[in-house]
Amino acid sequence: MPSPSPPDARPSNWNAPNVITAARIVATPFFIWMLLADGGEMGALRWAAAIFFVVAIATDALDGYLARSRGLITDLGKLLDPIADKFLTGGALVGLSILGELPWWVTAIVLVREIGITIHRLFEARSVVLAAAWMGKLKTVAQSVAITLALLPLASVLGDWVVWVNIVSMWIAVALTVASGVDYIVTVARMGKGVR
Numbered sequence: 502m503p504s505p506s507p508p509d510a511r512p513s514n515w516n517a518p519n520v521i522t523a524a525r526i527v528a529t530p531f532f533i534w535m536l537l538a539d540g541g542e543m544g545a546l547r548w549a550a551a552i553f554f555v556v557a558i559a560t561d562a563l564d565g566y567l568a569r570s571r572g573l574i575t576d577l578g579k580l581l582d583p584i585a586d587k588f589l590t591g592g593a594l595v596g597l598s599i600l601g602e603l604p605w606w607v608t609a610i611v612l613v614r615e616i617g618i619t620i621h622r623l624f625e626a627r628s629v630v631l632a633a634a635w636m637g638k639l640k641t642v643a644q645s646v647a648i649t650l651a652l653l654p655l656a657s658v659l660g661d662w663v664v665w666v667n668i669v670s671m672w673i674a675v676a677l678t679v680a681s682g683v684d685y686i687v688t689v690a691r692m693g694k695g696v697r
């Protein structure tokens with residue numbers, strides 16, 4: 502009599518958290534189109550783009566929670582989730598710079614860090630999959646807050662002080678982007694030397 506095959510302990514790559522992450526990647530070009538189509542006019546499409554961004558960021562928290570709480574953490578998820586975050590935040594920053602609402606140097610610093618770390622993470626994945634560190638997650642939160650403030654046409658409703666809050670939040674996001682990039686490089690260097 503054939504013995505029952507042992508249950509596969511590894512979760513499938515195409516589980517709910519990873520499907521949500523992939524959906525975020527597929528939907529991001531639509532967000533960029535809405536942002537640019539409004540031409541900085543702060544009309545309905547701009548509101549739609551801002552709401553899309555907030556919902557997409559919320560699903561980022563949701564898929565992370567689902568993966569951790571249901572034991573659905575996979576190597577694919579560890580690679581895909583940061584890529585989805587970078588595609589969304591990078592797309593928002595490029596869109597804001599194209600619209601003339603954000604200096605290109607801010608977008609350039611963030612893109613260099615994000616693309617550099619992504620390429621390195623994909624390269625390293627042949628031997629070890631490096632999940633996001635706490636500082637990288639904090640950086641993503643700071644970027645999300647700054648971008649949300651930049652996307653929402655709040656200054657016309659609440660006053661110019663919102664602009665200053667946005668500028669400060671963007672500085673914090675850029676500082677954390679650089680700091681978490683350095684943290685990533687130091688961690689990888691220490692791993693290379695066998696230090697944990």
Ligand SMILES: O=P(O)(O)OC[C@H](O)CO
Pocket residue numbers: 582583586587618619632633634636637638640641681
């Ligand atoms: O800084 P990274 O590249 O590790 O990515 C952080 C993630 O986006 C956090 O969800």
